[in-house]
Amino acid sequence: MGFEWLAVLMFVVFFVLILYGYPVAFSFAGTAIVFMLIGLALGAFNFNLLRLLPNRWFGTMSDFTLLAIIFFVFMGAIFEKSGLAERLLETVGILMGPVRGGLALAVVLVGTLLAAATGVVAATVIVMGLLSLPMMVRYGYNHQLATGIITASGTLAQLIPPSLVLVILSDQLGVSVGDLFLGALIPGLILSGLYALYVLFIALIRPQDAPALPPEARTLKGAALAQRALVAVVPPLLLIFAVLGSIFFGLATPTEAGAVGAFGACLLAMFNGNLNLRLIRDAARSTANITALVIMILFCSTYFGLVFDGLGGQNFVKEFLVNLPGGFWGFIIAANIIIFLLGINLEFIEISFIAMPLLVPAARELGVDLVWFGVMMAINLNMAFISPPVGFSLFYLQSVAPPEVKTIDIHKGALPFMVLQGMALIIVILFPQTVNWLIQAANAAQ
Secondary structure, three states, rough: OOHHHHHHHHHHHHHHHHHHHOOOOHHHHHHHHHHHHHHHHHHHHHHHHHHHHHHHHHHHHOOHHHHHHHHHHHHHOOOOOOOHHHHHHHHHHHEEEEEOOHHHHHHHHHHHHHHHOOHHHHHHHHHHHHHHHHHHHHOOOOOOHHHHHHHHHHHHOOOOOOOOHHHHHHHHOOHHHHHHHHHHHHHHHHHHHHHHHHHHHHHHHHHOOOOOHHHHEEEEEEEHHHHHHHHHOOOHHHHHHHHHHHHHHHOHHHHHHHHHHHHHHHHHHHOOOOOOOHHHHHHHHHHHHHHHHHHHHHHHHHHHHHHHHHOHHHHHHHHHHHHHOOHHHHOOOOOOOOHHHHHOOOOHHHHHHHHHHHHHHHOOOOOOOOHHHHHHHHHHHHHHOOOOOHHHHHHHHHHHOOOOOHHHHHHHHHHHHHHHHHHHHHHHHHHOOOHHHHHHHHHHHH
Protein backbone atom coordinates (compact mmCIF):
# COMPACT_ATOMS: atom_id res chain seq x y z
CA MET A 1 0.00 0.00 0.00
CA GLY A 2 2.99 2.35 0.37
CA PHE A 3 2.19 5.63 2.09
CA GLU A 4 -1.45 5.87 0.99
CA TRP A 5 -2.41 5.24 4.61
CA LEU A 6 -0.90 8.64 5.41
CA ALA A 7 -3.24 10.32 2.90
CA VAL A 8 -6.24 8.49 4.40
CA LEU A 9 -5.19 9.56 7.90
CA MET A 10 -4.77 13.11 6.62
CA PHE A 11 -8.38 13.18 5.39
CA VAL A 12 -9.67 11.68 8.64
CA VAL A 13 -7.83 14.31 10.74
CA PHE A 14 -9.18 17.09 8.52
CA PHE A 15 -12.73 15.79 8.86
CA VAL A 16 -12.45 15.53 12.64
CA LEU A 17 -11.25 19.15 12.78
CA ILE A 18 -14.22 20.52 10.87
CA LEU A 19 -16.67 18.43 12.91
CA TYR A 20 -15.18 20.04 16.01
CA GLY A 21 -16.01 23.43 14.52
CA TYR A 22 -12.65 24.68 13.26
CA PRO A 23 -12.91 26.96 10.20
CA VAL A 24 -12.77 24.90 7.02
CA ALA A 25 -10.06 26.97 5.32
CA PHE A 26 -7.75 26.75 8.33
CA SER A 27 -8.48 23.03 8.70
CA PHE A 28 -7.51 22.50 5.06
CA ALA A 29 -4.27 24.48 5.36
CA GLY A 30 -3.27 23.31 8.84
CA THR A 31 -3.79 19.62 8.05
CA ALA A 32 -1.89 19.98 4.79
CA ILE A 33 1.09 21.63 6.49
CA VAL A 34 1.33 18.98 9.23
CA PHE A 35 1.03 16.01 6.86
CA MET A 36 3.37 17.57 4.33
CA LEU A 37 6.03 17.76 7.06
CA ILE A 38 5.30 14.17 8.12
CA GLY A 39 5.51 13.08 4.49
CA LEU A 40 8.83 14.86 4.03
CA ALA A 41 10.22 13.22 7.17
CA LEU A 42 9.14 9.76 5.96
CA GLY A 43 10.24 10.33 2.38
CA ALA A 44 6.63 10.02 1.19
CA PHE A 45 6.24 13.53 -0.25
CA ASN A 46 8.23 15.28 -2.96
CA PHE A 47 8.88 18.89 -1.92
CA ASN A 48 9.16 19.94 -5.58
CA LEU A 49 5.41 19.45 -5.93
CA LEU A 50 4.93 22.73 -4.07
CA ARG A 51 6.24 24.53 -7.13
CA LEU A 52 2.95 23.66 -8.81
CA LEU A 53 0.94 25.56 -6.20
CA PRO A 54 1.39 29.14 -7.53
CA ASN A 55 0.40 28.02 -11.03
CA ARG A 56 -2.74 26.35 -9.69
CA TRP A 57 -3.67 29.43 -7.68
CA PHE A 58 -3.05 31.72 -10.63
CA GLY A 59 -5.12 29.44 -12.87
CA THR A 60 -7.98 29.65 -10.40
CA MET A 61 -7.84 33.43 -10.09
CA SER A 62 -7.73 33.87 -13.87
CA ASP A 63 -10.93 31.83 -14.28
CA PHE A 64 -13.37 34.34 -15.73
CA THR A 65 -16.38 32.21 -14.72
CA LEU A 66 -15.77 32.71 -10.99
CA LEU A 67 -16.59 36.42 -11.42
CA ALA A 68 -20.20 35.27 -11.79
CA ILE A 69 -20.21 34.55 -8.04
CA ILE A 70 -19.64 38.21 -7.24
CA PHE A 71 -22.32 39.51 -9.59
CA PHE A 72 -25.04 37.01 -8.70
CA VAL A 73 -24.45 37.41 -4.96
CA PHE A 74 -24.62 41.20 -5.32
CA MET A 75 -27.81 40.90 -7.39
CA GLY A 76 -29.38 38.73 -4.69
CA ALA A 77 -28.26 41.06 -1.91
CA ILE A 78 -29.91 44.03 -3.66
CA PHE A 79 -33.14 42.04 -4.03
CA GLU A 80 -33.11 41.11 -0.37
CA LYS A 81 -32.03 44.39 1.22
CA SER A 82 -34.01 46.77 -1.01
CA GLY A 83 -37.40 45.23 -0.22
CA LEU A 84 -37.91 43.93 -3.78
CA ALA A 85 -38.19 40.35 -2.51
CA GLU A 86 -40.59 41.45 0.24
CA ARG A 87 -42.95 43.22 -2.17
CA LEU A 88 -42.82 40.26 -4.55
CA LEU A 89 -43.81 37.81 -1.80
CA GLU A 90 -46.57 40.01 -0.41
CA THR A 91 -48.09 40.65 -3.84
CA VAL A 92 -48.06 37.01 -4.95
CA GLY A 93 -49.54 36.04 -1.56
CA ILE A 94 -52.48 38.41 -2.09
CA LEU A 95 -52.94 37.23 -5.70
CA MET A 96 -53.12 33.57 -4.68
CA GLY A 97 -54.80 34.12 -1.32
CA PRO A 98 -58.36 33.21 -2.43
CA VAL A 99 -57.17 29.69 -3.37
CA ARG A 100 -57.14 27.05 -0.64
CA GLY A 101 -53.46 26.63 0.21
CA GLY A 102 -52.79 29.82 -1.73
CA LEU A 103 -50.24 31.24 0.71
CA ALA A 104 -48.21 28.03 0.56
CA LEU A 105 -48.42 28.04 -3.26
CA ALA A 106 -47.23 31.65 -3.20
CA VAL A 107 -44.22 30.56 -1.13
CA VAL A 108 -43.39 27.89 -3.75
CA LEU A 109 -43.72 30.36 -6.62
CA VAL A 110 -41.78 33.13 -4.92
CA GLY A 111 -39.18 30.65 -3.65
CA THR A 112 -38.62 29.58 -7.25
CA LEU A 113 -38.35 33.18 -8.44
CA LEU A 114 -36.07 34.24 -5.59
CA ALA A 115 -33.89 31.21 -6.25
CA ALA A 116 -33.49 32.50 -9.80
CA ALA A 117 -32.80 36.00 -8.51
CA THR A 118 -30.53 35.42 -5.52
CA GLY A 119 -28.87 31.99 -5.82
CA VAL A 120 -28.31 32.09 -2.03
CA VAL A 121 -30.27 29.73 0.26
CA ALA A 122 -29.85 31.63 3.53
CA ALA A 123 -31.20 34.88 2.08
CA THR A 124 -34.21 33.18 0.48
CA VAL A 125 -35.20 31.12 3.54
CA ILE A 126 -34.80 34.04 5.95
CA VAL A 127 -36.73 36.51 3.79
CA MET A 128 -39.64 34.11 3.29
CA GLY A 129 -39.54 33.06 6.94
CA LEU A 130 -39.76 36.65 8.13
CA LEU A 131 -42.56 37.62 5.76
CA SER A 132 -44.73 34.58 5.12
CA LEU A 133 -44.46 32.36 8.22
CA PRO A 134 -46.17 34.81 10.64
CA MET A 135 -48.96 35.34 8.09
CA MET A 136 -49.45 31.59 7.57
CA VAL A 137 -49.53 31.02 11.33
CA ARG A 138 -52.00 33.89 11.80
CA TYR A 139 -54.45 32.46 9.26
CA GLY A 140 -54.44 28.92 10.63
CA TYR A 141 -51.90 26.99 8.57
CA ASN A 142 -50.54 23.79 10.04
CA HIS A 143 -47.14 24.75 11.47
CA GLN A 144 -45.36 21.75 9.98
CA LEU A 145 -46.74 22.42 6.51
CA ALA A 146 -45.89 26.13 6.75
CA THR A 147 -42.29 25.60 7.90
CA GLY A 148 -41.69 22.68 5.54
CA ILE A 149 -42.80 24.59 2.46
CA ILE A 150 -40.59 27.57 3.40
CA THR A 151 -37.41 25.55 4.02
CA ALA A 152 -37.93 23.40 0.92
CA SER A 153 -38.80 26.29 -1.41
CA GLY A 154 -35.99 28.44 -0.04
CA THR A 155 -33.49 25.66 -0.63
CA LEU A 156 -34.36 25.68 -4.35
CA ALA A 157 -31.65 28.35 -4.55
CA GLN A 158 -29.21 25.41 -4.37
CA LEU A 159 -30.43 24.12 -7.72
CA ILE A 160 -32.24 26.68 -9.85
CA PRO A 161 -29.89 28.90 -11.90
CA PRO A 162 -28.01 31.11 -11.16
CA SER A 163 -27.24 28.91 -8.14
CA LEU A 164 -23.85 29.52 -6.51
CA VAL A 165 -23.68 25.75 -6.00
CA LEU A 166 -23.69 25.27 -9.77
CA VAL A 167 -21.05 27.96 -10.35
CA ILE A 168 -18.68 26.34 -7.86
CA LEU A 169 -19.48 22.82 -9.08
CA SER A 170 -18.71 23.86 -12.66
CA ASP A 171 -15.23 24.86 -11.54
CA GLN A 172 -14.68 21.63 -9.62
CA LEU A 173 -16.16 19.39 -12.32
CA GLY A 174 -14.44 21.15 -15.19
CA VAL A 175 -17.66 21.67 -17.17
CA SER A 176 -19.38 24.73 -18.60
CA VAL A 177 -21.40 26.66 -16.04
CA GLY A 178 -23.86 27.47 -18.84
CA ASP A 179 -24.43 23.74 -19.42
CA LEU A 180 -24.95 23.20 -15.68
CA PHE A 181 -27.47 26.06 -15.60
CA LEU A 182 -29.37 24.56 -18.54
CA GLY A 183 -29.18 21.06 -17.10
CA ALA A 184 -30.48 22.11 -13.68
CA LEU A 185 -33.47 24.12 -14.89
CA ILE A 186 -35.90 21.26 -15.61
CA PRO A 187 -35.01 19.30 -12.42
CA GLY A 188 -35.45 22.53 -10.44
CA LEU A 189 -38.89 23.07 -11.95
CA ILE A 190 -39.75 19.40 -11.28
CA LEU A 191 -38.96 19.97 -7.60
CA SER A 192 -41.00 23.17 -7.53
CA GLY A 193 -43.91 21.37 -9.21
CA LEU A 194 -43.78 18.50 -6.72
CA TYR A 195 -43.97 21.00 -3.84
CA ALA A 196 -47.00 22.71 -5.39
CA LEU A 197 -48.76 19.38 -6.00
CA TYR A 198 -48.13 18.36 -2.39
CA VAL A 199 -49.68 21.62 -1.13
CA LEU A 200 -52.75 21.10 -3.31
CA PHE A 201 -53.03 17.51 -2.09
CA ILE A 202 -52.89 18.59 1.57
CA ALA A 203 -55.42 21.39 0.90
CA LEU A 204 -57.75 18.78 -0.61
CA ILE A 205 -57.56 16.10 2.10
CA ARG A 206 -56.97 18.39 5.12
CA PRO A 207 -58.43 21.81 4.22
CA GLN A 208 -58.05 23.03 7.79
CA ASP A 209 -54.24 22.77 7.44
CA ALA A 210 -54.08 25.05 4.39
CA PRO A 211 -57.03 27.49 4.42
CA ALA A 212 -57.69 30.23 1.91
CA LEU A 213 -56.93 33.80 2.88
CA PRO A 214 -60.09 35.37 4.41
CA PRO A 215 -61.68 38.27 2.45
CA GLU A 216 -60.71 40.87 5.06
CA ALA A 217 -57.05 39.97 4.58
CA ARG A 218 -57.12 40.70 0.86
CA THR A 219 -56.43 44.41 1.17
CA LEU A 220 -55.91 45.00 -2.54
CA LYS A 221 -58.52 44.24 -5.19
CA GLY A 222 -59.34 45.07 -8.78
CA ALA A 223 -57.31 47.82 -10.41
CA ALA A 224 -55.20 48.42 -7.29
CA LEU A 225 -54.15 44.77 -7.20
CA ALA A 226 -53.39 44.76 -10.92
CA GLN A 227 -51.26 47.88 -10.55
CA ARG A 228 -49.39 46.38 -7.58
CA ALA A 229 -48.75 43.19 -9.55
CA LEU A 230 -47.49 45.20 -12.52
CA VAL A 231 -45.01 47.07 -10.33
CA ALA A 232 -43.92 44.36 -7.89
CA VAL A 233 -43.99 41.17 -9.97
CA VAL A 234 -43.42 41.96 -13.65
CA PRO A 235 -40.08 43.87 -13.44
CA PRO A 236 -38.29 41.18 -11.35
CA LEU A 237 -39.67 38.51 -13.70
CA LEU A 238 -38.39 40.37 -16.74
CA LEU A 239 -34.96 40.79 -15.15
CA ILE A 240 -34.75 37.08 -14.23
CA PHE A 241 -35.81 36.01 -17.73
CA ALA A 242 -33.36 38.45 -19.33
CA VAL A 243 -30.43 37.22 -17.22
CA LEU A 244 -31.12 33.50 -17.58
CA GLY A 245 -32.34 33.79 -21.18
CA SER A 246 -29.16 35.52 -22.29
CA ILE A 247 -27.17 32.60 -20.85
CA PHE A 248 -29.41 29.87 -22.23
CA PHE A 249 -29.52 31.32 -25.75
CA GLY A 250 -25.77 31.94 -25.85
CA LEU A 251 -26.08 35.73 -25.99
CA ALA A 252 -23.87 36.24 -22.92
CA THR A 253 -21.60 34.30 -20.63
CA PRO A 254 -22.80 33.72 -17.04
CA THR A 255 -20.37 36.39 -15.86
CA GLU A 256 -21.66 38.97 -18.34
CA ALA A 257 -25.27 38.07 -17.55
CA GLY A 258 -24.52 38.36 -13.83
CA ALA A 259 -23.13 41.86 -14.33
CA VAL A 260 -26.27 42.88 -16.21
CA GLY A 261 -28.41 41.29 -13.49
CA ALA A 262 -26.60 43.19 -10.74
CA PHE A 263 -27.04 46.47 -12.61
CA GLY A 264 -30.69 45.64 -13.34
CA ALA A 265 -31.38 44.93 -9.66
CA CYS A 266 -29.93 48.35 -8.80
CA LEU A 267 -32.22 49.97 -11.40
CA LEU A 268 -35.26 48.22 -9.94
CA ALA A 269 -34.28 49.38 -6.45
CA MET A 270 -33.90 52.92 -7.79
CA PHE A 271 -37.30 52.91 -9.48
CA ASN A 272 -38.81 51.74 -6.18
CA GLY A 273 -37.10 54.61 -4.35
CA ASN A 274 -34.85 52.35 -2.26
CA LEU A 275 -31.45 52.79 -3.91
CA ASN A 276 -29.04 54.68 -1.66
CA LEU A 277 -25.45 54.55 -0.49
CA ARG A 278 -26.28 52.45 2.56
CA LEU A 279 -28.00 49.80 0.43
CA ILE A 280 -25.02 49.62 -1.94
CA ARG A 281 -22.60 49.41 1.00
CA ASP A 282 -24.55 46.64 2.76
CA ALA A 283 -24.93 44.63 -0.45
CA ALA A 284 -21.25 45.08 -1.26
CA ARG A 285 -20.22 43.97 2.25
CA SER A 286 -22.42 40.86 2.00
CA THR A 287 -20.95 40.08 -1.42
CA ALA A 288 -17.39 40.59 -0.19
CA ASN A 289 -17.94 38.26 2.78
CA ILE A 290 -19.24 35.40 0.64
CA THR A 291 -16.65 35.90 -2.10
CA ALA A 292 -13.77 36.04 0.37
CA LEU A 293 -15.02 32.84 2.02
CA VAL A 294 -15.14 31.03 -1.34
CA ILE A 295 -11.69 32.20 -2.44
CA MET A 296 -10.06 31.44 0.92
CA ILE A 297 -11.46 27.91 0.97
CA LEU A 298 -10.50 27.47 -2.68
CA PHE A 299 -6.89 28.46 -2.06
CA CYS A 300 -6.52 26.29 1.04
CA SER A 301 -8.30 23.30 -0.53
CA THR A 302 -5.94 23.51 -3.52
CA TYR A 303 -2.96 23.22 -1.16
CA PHE A 304 -4.67 20.36 0.69
CA GLY A 305 -5.38 18.58 -2.60
CA LEU A 306 -1.77 18.94 -3.72
CA VAL A 307 -0.43 17.35 -0.53
CA PHE A 308 -3.16 14.68 -0.54
CA ASP A 309 -2.31 13.79 -4.14
CA GLY A 310 1.42 13.86 -3.40
CA LEU A 311 0.89 11.24 -0.69
CA GLY A 312 -0.96 8.99 -3.15
CA GLY A 313 -4.43 9.69 -1.80
CA GLN A 314 -6.05 10.68 -5.10
CA ASN A 315 -5.09 7.46 -6.88
CA PHE A 316 -6.08 5.38 -3.85
CA VAL A 317 -9.56 6.94 -3.66
CA LYS A 318 -10.06 6.69 -7.43
CA GLU A 319 -9.15 3.00 -7.48
CA PHE A 320 -11.43 2.34 -4.52
CA LEU A 321 -14.42 4.09 -6.11
CA VAL A 322 -13.88 2.63 -9.58
CA ASN A 323 -13.71 -0.90 -8.18
CA LEU A 324 -16.83 -0.68 -6.03
CA PRO A 325 -19.32 -3.54 -6.56
CA GLY A 326 -21.75 -2.61 -9.29
CA GLY A 327 -19.31 -0.51 -11.31
CA PHE A 328 -21.04 2.57 -12.73
CA TRP A 329 -24.19 2.30 -10.60
CA GLY A 330 -22.23 1.29 -7.52
CA PHE A 331 -20.29 4.53 -7.84
CA ILE A 332 -23.45 6.62 -8.40
CA ILE A 333 -25.10 5.16 -5.28
CA ALA A 334 -21.95 5.62 -3.18
CA ALA A 335 -21.45 9.20 -4.40
CA ASN A 336 -25.04 10.14 -3.49
CA ILE A 337 -24.71 8.61 -0.03
CA ILE A 338 -21.40 10.44 0.57
CA ILE A 339 -22.76 13.83 -0.55
CA PHE A 340 -25.95 13.43 1.48
CA LEU A 341 -24.07 12.58 4.68
CA LEU A 342 -21.61 15.42 4.18
CA GLY A 343 -24.45 17.81 3.37
CA ILE A 344 -26.10 17.27 6.74
CA ASN A 345 -23.10 18.76 8.55
CA LEU A 346 -21.35 20.98 6.00
CA GLU A 347 -22.13 23.94 3.75
CA PHE A 348 -22.22 23.37 -0.01
CA ILE A 349 -19.02 25.39 -0.52
CA GLU A 350 -17.14 23.09 1.83
CA ILE A 351 -18.58 19.95 0.24
CA SER A 352 -17.67 21.13 -3.24
CA PHE A 353 -14.03 21.55 -2.29
CA ILE A 354 -13.85 18.43 -0.10
CA ALA A 355 -15.77 15.76 -1.99
CA MET A 356 -15.70 16.77 -5.66
CA PRO A 357 -11.92 16.45 -6.12
CA LEU A 358 -12.22 12.90 -4.76
CA LEU A 359 -15.26 11.88 -6.81
CA VAL A 360 -14.55 13.50 -10.19
CA PRO A 361 -11.52 11.37 -11.24
CA ALA A 362 -13.51 8.17 -10.62
CA ALA A 363 -16.53 9.62 -12.43
CA ARG A 364 -14.38 10.36 -15.49
CA GLU A 365 -12.84 6.90 -15.34
CA LEU A 366 -16.31 5.32 -15.35
CA GLY A 367 -17.61 7.53 -18.16
CA VAL A 368 -20.13 9.44 -16.05
CA ASP A 369 -21.73 12.50 -17.71
CA LEU A 370 -20.33 15.21 -15.45
CA VAL A 371 -23.14 17.72 -16.09
CA TRP A 372 -25.72 15.08 -15.12
CA PHE A 373 -23.55 14.16 -12.15
CA GLY A 374 -23.32 17.80 -11.02
CA VAL A 375 -27.09 18.34 -11.20
CA MET A 376 -27.64 15.11 -9.29
CA MET A 377 -25.27 16.29 -6.57
CA ALA A 378 -27.07 19.64 -6.36
CA ILE A 379 -30.44 17.88 -5.82
CA ASN A 380 -28.81 15.70 -3.19
CA LEU A 381 -27.55 18.81 -1.41
CA ASN A 382 -31.11 20.16 -1.42
CA MET A 383 -32.19 17.07 0.50
CA ALA A 384 -29.27 17.27 2.93
CA PHE A 385 -29.87 20.97 3.58
CA ILE A 386 -33.32 20.37 5.06
CA SER A 387 -32.46 17.07 6.76
CA PRO A 388 -33.12 16.98 10.53
CA PRO A 389 -31.59 17.45 12.99
CA VAL A 390 -28.82 19.69 11.63
CA GLY A 391 -29.87 20.76 8.11
CA PHE A 392 -28.76 24.35 7.56
CA SER A 393 -32.10 25.59 6.18
CA LEU A 394 -33.82 24.42 9.37
CA PHE A 395 -31.54 26.65 11.43
CA TYR A 396 -32.00 29.60 9.05
CA LEU A 397 -35.78 29.39 9.52
CA GLN A 398 -35.52 28.69 13.25
CA SER A 399 -33.60 31.95 13.70
CA VAL A 400 -36.57 34.03 12.44
CA ALA A 401 -39.59 31.86 13.36
CA PRO A 402 -42.24 33.37 15.68
CA PRO A 403 -42.34 32.00 19.26
CA GLU A 404 -45.45 29.87 18.69
CA VAL A 405 -43.64 27.80 16.03
CA LYS A 406 -41.70 25.09 17.83
CA THR A 407 -38.39 23.64 16.71
CA ILE A 408 -39.90 20.17 16.49
CA ASP A 409 -42.48 21.51 14.01
CA ILE A 410 -39.70 22.85 11.77
CA HIS A 411 -37.88 19.52 11.83
CA LYS A 412 -40.98 17.37 11.31
CA GLY A 413 -42.22 19.70 8.60
CA ALA A 414 -39.12 19.02 6.51
CA LEU A 415 -39.64 15.24 6.31
CA PRO A 416 -42.37 15.12 3.59
CA PHE A 417 -40.33 17.48 1.44
CA MET A 418 -37.25 15.30 1.81
CA VAL A 419 -39.36 12.49 0.34
CA LEU A 420 -40.33 14.75 -2.58
CA GLN A 421 -36.67 15.66 -3.13
CA GLY A 422 -35.79 11.97 -3.08
CA MET A 423 -38.43 11.40 -5.77
CA ALA A 424 -36.92 14.17 -7.90
CA LEU A 425 -33.45 12.67 -7.44
CA ILE A 426 -34.69 9.25 -8.58
CA ILE A 427 -36.38 10.84 -11.63
CA VAL A 428 -33.12 12.54 -12.64
CA ILE A 429 -31.08 9.36 -12.07
CA LEU A 430 -33.45 7.20 -14.12
CA PHE A 431 -34.11 9.79 -16.83
CA PRO A 432 -30.88 11.68 -17.65
CA GLN A 433 -32.71 13.46 -20.47
CA THR A 434 -34.32 15.68 -17.81
CA VAL A 435 -30.83 17.20 -17.56
CA ASN A 436 -29.56 16.80 -21.10
CA TRP A 437 -32.58 17.80 -23.19
CA LEU A 438 -32.23 21.57 -22.83
CA ILE A 439 -28.47 21.39 -23.40
CA GLN A 440 -28.95 19.42 -26.60
CA ALA A 441 -31.72 21.79 -27.76
CA ALA A 442 -29.53 24.83 -27.07
CA ASN A 443 -26.58 23.31 -28.93
CA ALA A 444 -28.79 22.45 -31.89
CA ALA A 445 -30.16 26.01 -32.01
CA GLN A 446 -26.70 27.58 -32.13
